[in-house]
Amino acid sequence: MLFDTTQLALERAIEGAGKRHEALAANLANANTPGYQRVDVDFHSALTAAVGRGDEATGALNALSFAPTRDASAGATRADGSTVDVDAESAKLAANALEQQAAVQVAHARIGILKAAMGTGT
C-alpha cells in the first residue's frame, strides 16, 4: 500500500479542521443572532478513537464523518441568550487554522519523502 494509516489520518485531520472552521465561522456569523447556540466539530476525539483501533484503523478512518454538533454545555454569554463569545471563537478559529496548516505541512513532507523514494525528486 502506497499510503499508510498516518497519511490517511493526516488527510482526515485536514478535512476535520475544514469542517471545524465552517462551524466556527458560522458561530461568528451568528454573533448577533438572539438565542443562537454555538456549534462545534470535535474531530480530535473522533480521530483519536479511529487511530486507536489498531489493525482496523484504516477502515475506521475512512468511515469517519465530521458533523457539527450543538454545544449545549456553553452557557449564555449575552443577555439575548446567545452562547457565542466572539473572543473565544476567534481564538479557536486561529488555533484551528494553525492546526490545519501543521497537518498540511506534515502531509506535504511525507509526500515529498515518497517522491524522493520514487526517484522523481521533490
Next chain:
Amino acid sequence: MSLFGGLEISASGLTAERLRMDVSAENLANAQTTRGTDGQPYRRKEVVLQETPGSFGASLSAAMGANKGTQGGGVQVAGVVQDTATPLKRVYDPGHPDADAQGYVSMPNVDTVTEMVDLISAQRAYEANVTAMQAAKQMFSRTLELLR
C-alpha cells in the same frame, strides 16, 4: 456545503452586519425626522437576524440518522422591524409646523447613544467575519500546496 463553505458562511455574516450598519446609519440620519414615509414621525428600525436553516439534503440525511449533527450555515436577515415599543420623544416647540395643539412635537424614538453602540457592535462583528474569511482563505491555499 460546497467546497468553499467556510467563505460562504463568513460572507453571510458580512452581509448581515453590513445591513445592521446601514439600518443604524438610517436611524441616525432620521433622528430628527418628524415626517416619515407614512406622514408620522420616524420610528427607529431594527434588524432581526436568524440562523440560516440547513439545506434540504442535510436535513434529510439528519432525519435518516446518517448524520447526527446539525447542519447549520451562516446567518440570514429575518426582517427589518420598526421599534414601536419605545415611545416617541415629546419636545416642546410651538413654532414647529408639526407641533400639536399644546405646542409639543413628537420626535423620533431614536437614541443616538444606542445607535452608536449598535454601529460599533456591527463594525466589530464585521471585522470578526473578515478575520474568519482570511483564515479560511489561508487554509484553502495551504491545502492547495499539497499539489506542489
